Amino acid sequence: MKRPASRRGTRMGRADLVDESLSAVLARPWRAALTALGTVLGIATLVVTIGIAATAGDRIVSRFDRLTATAVTVVAADQGLPAGPGEDPLIGWDAADRLGRLNGVAAAVALAEIPPGTAPPVRANAVQDPSSVSARTLGVVAAGTGLPAAVHGRIVAGRFYDAGNVARRDRVAVLGEEAARLLGISRPEDAPAVFVGGEPFTVVGILGDLRREQALAAAVIVPPTAGADRLGIGPVRRVVVDTELGAAALVARQAPLALNPGHTAEMRVIAPPDLQRARGAVEADVDGMFLVLGLLCLVVGAVGIANVTLVGVMQRIGEIGLRRALGASRRHIAGQFLVESAVLGLLGGVVGAAVGVVTVVGVCVARDWTPVLDLALVLAAPAAGVAVGLLAGAYPAWRAARMEPLEALRAA
Amino acid sequence: MNRAAARPLVEFEGVERVFEADPPVHALRAVTLRIDEGEHVAVTGPSGSGKSTLLGLLGLLDRPTAGAYRFGGVETTALAERDRAALRAGSLGFVFQAFHLLPYRTVEENVMLAEVYRPRGTAAPPRRTRKARAAQALDRVGLGHRAGFRPDRLSGGERQRVAIARALLGEPALLLCDEPTGNLDGDNTAVVLDVLDELHADGLTLLVITHDEAVAARAARRIRIADGRVVGARTAQGATEGAVEGAVTGADEGREPAS
Ligand SMILES: Nc1ncnc2c1ncn2[C@@H]1O[C@H](COP(=O)(O)OP(=O)(O)OP(=O)(O)O)[C@@H](O)[C@H]1O
Numbered sequence: 078m079k080r081p082a083s084r085r086g087t088r089m090g091r092a093d094l095v096d097e098s099l100s101a102v103l104a105r106p107w108r109a110a111l112t113a114l115g116t117v118l119g120i121a122t123l124v125v126t127i128g129i130a131a132t133a134g135d136r137i138v139s140r141f142d143r144l145t146a147t148a149v150t151v152v153a154a155d156q157g158l159p160a161g162p163g164e165d166p167l168i169g170w171d172a173a174d175r176l177g178r179l180n181g182v183a184a185a186v187a188l189a190e191i192p193p194g195t196a197p198p199v200r201a202n203a204v205q206d207p208s209s210v211s212a213r214t215l216g217v218v219a220a221g222t223g224l225p226a227a228v229h230g231r232i233v234a235g236r237f238y239d240a241g242n243v244a245r246r247d248r249v250a251v252l253g254e255e256a257a258r259l260l261g262i263s264r265p266e267d268a269p270a271v272f273v274g275g276e277p278f279t280v281v282g283i284l285g286d287l288r289r290e291q292a293l294a295a296a297v298i299v300p301p302t303a304g305a306d307r308l309g310i311g312p313v314r315r316v317v318v319d320t321e322l323g324a325a326a327l328v329a330r331q332a333p334l335a336l337n338p339g340h341t342a343e344m345r346v347i348a349p350p351d352l353q354r355a356r357g358a359v360e361a362d363v364d365g366m367f368l369v370l371g372l373l374c375l376v377v378g379a380v381g382i383a384n385v386t387l388v389g390v391m392q393r394i395g396e397i398g399l400r401r402a403l404g405a406s407r408r409h410i411a412g413q414f415l416v417e418s419a420v421l422g423l424l425g426g427v428v429g430a431a432v433g434v435v436t437v438v439g440v441c442v443a444r445d446w447t448p449v450l451d452l453a454l455v456l457a458a459p460a461a462g463v464a465v466g467l468l469a470g471a472y473p474a475w476r477a478a479r480m481e482p483l484e485a486l487r488a489a
Numbered sequence: 490m491n492r493a494a495a496r497p498l499v500e501f502e503g504v505e506r507v508f509e510a511d512p513p514v515h516a517l518r519a520v521t522l523r524i525d526e527g528e529h530v531a532v533t534g535p536s537g538s539g540k541s542t543l544l545g546l547l548g549l550l551d552r553p554t555a556g557a558y559r560f561g562g563v564e565t566t567a568l569a570e571r572d573r574a575a576l577r578a579g580s581l582g583f584v585f586q587a588f589h590l591l592p593y594r595t596v597e598e599n600v601m602l603a604e605v606y607r608p609r610g611t612a613a614p615p616r617r618t619r620k621a622r623a624a625q626a627l628d629r630v631g632l633g634h635r636a637g638f639r640p641d642r643l644s645g646g647e648r649q650r651v652a653i654a655r656a657l658l659g660e661p662a663l664l665l666c667d668e669p670t671g672n673l674d675g676d677n678t679a680v681v682l683d684v685l686d687e688l689h690a691d692g693l694t695l696l697v698i699t700h701d702e703a704v705a706a707r708a709a710r711r712i713r714i715a716d717g718r719v720v721g722a723r724t725a726q727g728a729t730e731g732a733v734e735g736a737v738t739g740a741d742e743g744r745e746p747a748s
């Protein structure tokens with residue numbers, strides 16, 4: 078004869094709990110699949126929504142990134158001429174140095190050009206040859222040494238002139254890619270010369286792949302000193318600034334002060350729309366709508382699980398009575414039904430996450446986007462499914478646990 | 490068995506069960522009853538007389554509204570539900586008319602269910618040998634060859650023997666059967682009763698509720714209930730006992746004598 082032991086109640090091993098719950102779920106695989114469907118849809122919608130929003134947000138950032146989002150241009154009013162005799166021009170050639178001290182400035186370059194229409198013809202040789210087509214009307218621009226960095230250009234041949242060239246007032250020039258092609262110059266290492274309005278300049282390099290100020294591709298670019306000496310170019314008309322990502326708004330506010338604190342009103346600043354806000358707006362748009370949809374699906378999924386589990390409890394009253402007769406406590410009964418609904422939720426979460434990931438990747442492949450998938454999101458989805466299952470199972474489990482064993486056995 | 494030295498397993502003292510209804514149902518009235526270890530008792534009575542109510546109380550599936558119930562010397566009416574569950578798991582076995590097998594589990598798994606809930610503090614038999622013990626229990630009821638079947642592929646008699654095997658796995662001190670042959674035809678009834686007789690012969694204390702005279706005749710002692718009262722409890726020393734035991738012996742002819 079066994080006596081009640083000192084430690085009270087009955088125990089159910091964890092392995093048994095999982096076993097009993099799993100076999101009950103797997104006993105009706107189609108019902109389980111259909112029950113989990115709502116959760117699948119909900120989780121999938123959420124994963125797709127958040128995944129697409131992140132991808133789209135990333136797209137928007139990358140489109141703005143290197144071009145618009147980091148470009149600030151300061152334009153001098155009235156052609157940048159001094160306000161009166163004896164005064165300095167509005168913006169000096171030291172603009173790049175002044176702006177370089179600001180936070181968030183990656184590169185800056187001051188530019189001045191010969192006004193269109195008055196530009197002298199540019200030739201590749203000194204000989205006046207009427208049959209030659211080498212005389213071109215090209216842009217002629219004076220620029221600081223920071224130009225390639227500020228316009229995201231690439232030196233395709235030779236080099237860009239340096240601070241030494243500027244200081245020595247050397248008559249050197251860098252050709253835009255298109256200008257070089259038109260002039261038939263491709264090898265700066267041979268030190269070819271170009272004649273701008275008859276003034277010779279030694280070509281030291283060719284600048285290509287311009288991402289900003291693309292008009293410079295068809296220009297002859299000369300140092301400010303030689304440009305002023307020989308061609309009368311000046312004063313500075315514009316300063317092109319390349320900023321760090323997200324710093325454009327700040328730089329736009331501070332640049333005029335840094336350039337000429339006394340005359341900020343005479344400068345016009347061209348800055349991109351706030352990147353963070355643009356991105357946030359897009360994500361909020363996409364998210365808001367679909368998040369609500371996804372959460373709705375989850376609620377529907379939870380109600381589905383709750384409903385089916387409750388029906389299951391009612392159909393299995395006899396089983397509940399039997400388990401109680403075998404020694405199950407109320408807690409064991411509740412635990413089993415909770416784990417059963419959690420398993421259904423987990424199933425929905427895993428399948429939903431998979432469907433969601435496949436959808437995001439599919440959309441990205443179709444649109445030729447790079448999918449941005451947060452691993453945490455993919456891992457959180459099954460956990461969310463389990464949470465939904467537990468929530469949905471709470472009431473049925475409570476109902477099952479509340480039953481009196483004898484009544485349960487009699488009802489079956 | 491020496492009845493004078495027998496130890497009481499079940500002691501009812503003035504047990505009442507009133508179901509709250511309008512009007513209240515007095516399903517059991519002042520029942521005083523004692524069942525000793527090793528007894529084989531049949532409970533008979535008309536439908537609605539309170540037999541199943543009695544079994545529910547005996548099996549700790551229900552609580553009396555008045556009276557005392559000692560099981561193995563332990564007063565159970567004051568026990569917490571979890572302690573009653575522990576007693577059910579460790580000391581009580583049940584066999585019901587409706588079998589109560591889980592349709593989605595195999596015969597073997599149904600039997601193994603009896604070891605899922607074990608009383609705390611007792612050395613739980615290891616899980617990995619559970620299957621072997623279930624096979625043993627199935628062998629005991631002559632169903633070793635049906636271990637992998639689903640219950641719906643078994644005959645009624647086979648299903649009831651599975652239920653008995655399940656009850657055996659819990660190694661009960663008392664096996665309670667409510668109309669164990671109620672759903673069975675004559676042949677199946679005989680097989681199930683033979684199994685129960687064997688278990689009793691092996692020392693199991695047995696209480697069988699039945700309508701069937703032939704079933705009741707196998708018991709050494711019969712308790713009659715009518716309208717919630719015990720009306721014809723024949724004590725173990727009663728004059729008619731010999732006749733009842735004679736019937737048991739008669740039924741056991743051709744097999745090894747019990748005890
Ligand atoms: N939960 C309940 N609520 C109200 N009345 C009940 C309840 N359970 C049982 N009864 C009543 O108690 C009485 C005894 O019921 P019980 O099930 O014990 O009868 P029984 O002897 O097993 O009958 P049968 O031979 O038909 O199985 C019946 O009149 C029944 O209607």
Ligand SMILES: [Mg+2]
Pocket residue numbers: 540541542667
């Ligand atoms: Mg009954």
